[in-house]
Amino acid sequence: MKYDAQIYRPPKEYKSILLQVTSGCTHNKCKFCGMYRYTTFKMESLEQIEKDIIEASQHPFYKNSKRIFLLNGNPFVLKTERLLKIAELIHKHLPKIEVITTYSSIKDIEMKTDEELELLKKAGYNDLYLGIESGNQKALEFINKGNTVEEAIREMKRLDKFDYNYYAMILTGLMGKGIDKAIENGQLTGKMLSKVNCRGIFPMSVTLVPGTELWDLYVNGEYEEATEYDRLIELREIIENLKPEKTALISSAHNSNTMYIKGIVPRETERLLREIDEILTENSPEEMQEWIDRRRIML
Numbered sequence: 662m663k664y665d666a667q668i669y670r671p672p673k674e675y676k677s678i679l680l681q682v683t684s685g686c687t688h689n690k691c692k693f694c695g696m697y698r699y700t701t702f703k704m705e706s707l708e709q710i711e712k713d714i715i716e717a718s719q720h721p722f723y724k725n726s727k728r729i730f731l732l733n734g735n736p737f738v739l740k741t742e743r744l745l746k747i748a749e750l751i752h753k754h755l756p757k758i759e760v761i762t763t764y765s766s767i768k769d770i771e772m773k774t775d776e777e778l779e780l781l782k783k784a785g786y787n788d789l790y791l792g793i794e795s796g797n798q799k800a801l802e803f804i805n806k807g808n809t810v811e812e813a814i815r816e817m818k819r820l821d822k823f824d825y826n827y828y829a830m831i832l833t834g835l836m837g838k839g840i841d842k843a844i845e846n847g848q849l850t851g852k853m854l855s856k857v858n859c860r861g862i863f864p865m866s867v868t869l870v871p872g873t874e875l876w877d878l879y880v881n882g883e884y885e886e887a888t889e890y891d892r893l894i895e896l897r898e899i900i901e902n903l904k905p906e907k908t909a910l911i912s913s914a915h916n917s918n919t920m921y922i923k924g925i926v927p928r929e930t931e932r933l934l935r936e937i938d939e940i941l942t943e944n945s946p947e948e949m950q951e952w953i954d955r956r957r958i959m960l
């Protein structure tokens with residue numbers, strides 16, 4: 662299998678076939694993100710893609726896989742015609758595949774018509790991972806996300822219309838130090854995600870990565886990192902304000918988080934809040950600060 666650059670995949674896709682169809686991210690401007698900073702976006706050739714699919718179909722670990730995860734960056738940006746061709750090759754050589762899953766930006770969805778979204782869903786595209794980050798317009802502008810809160814809600818609603826499974830990846834601590842910022846971000850993110858029907862919500866916490874704009878702001882004293890206490894308060898606010906029409910899984914199983922919570926909202930909201938409150942009352946902000954060394958982890 663051909664892999665040009667470092668691979669990023671969601672934890673849930675640990676058993677999926679990892680197929681490179683693009684390299685890099687077409688946006689590549691989020692202030693906190695160093696994932697594809699030095700990778701120029703390019704498409705993989707269909708010849709190479711088919712070669713890799715055939716290789717996977719002959720591999721003892723992969724040949725019976727039901728899921729395939731398309732790498733890298735934001736493959737859903739590809740034109741519908743190309744995505745359909747890739748799906749055709751996948752189903753031809755890997756007939757047991759049920760789900761084609763990948764990362765997508767809000768802009769990638771916006772570029773597709775309703776008819777195209779419907780066609781892609783029928784071709785097996787489902788389980789899209791979206792970098793939503795925050796429901797706070799100020800935060801999206803600050804990090805240079807490239808879409809507004811309203812656009813994110815509108816595009817997620819279009820996914821709802823065609824019954825896509827999709828997951829919102831969100832980031833606590835984006836606006837930096839301060840309980841007020843944590844509460845505001847948490848409330849706005851929870852309220853935003855209550856308007857749509859994500860299958861899952863995956864909170865992560867912002868971590869400064871050398872080489873990024875956010876790192877430079879920090880080094881120049883223009884950005885103060887959120888404390889671990891702030892981040893947990895923000896997570897609490899998100900959960901308290903999450904009242905989606907359908908149920909959604911929320912899981913903080915990512916090494917950027919200090920606390921692991923997992924449950925179904927709104928059904929288990931009370932339990933999740935209770936678990937967070939226990940941590941908040943039993944530990945001081947100073948103690949929490951020792952729980953994670955953010956200089957040693959990367960997003």
Ligand code: SF4
Nearest residue numbers: 686688689690691694
């Ligand atoms: S966070 Fe996502 S959209 Fe933003 S630069 Fe990184 S990979 Fe691209």
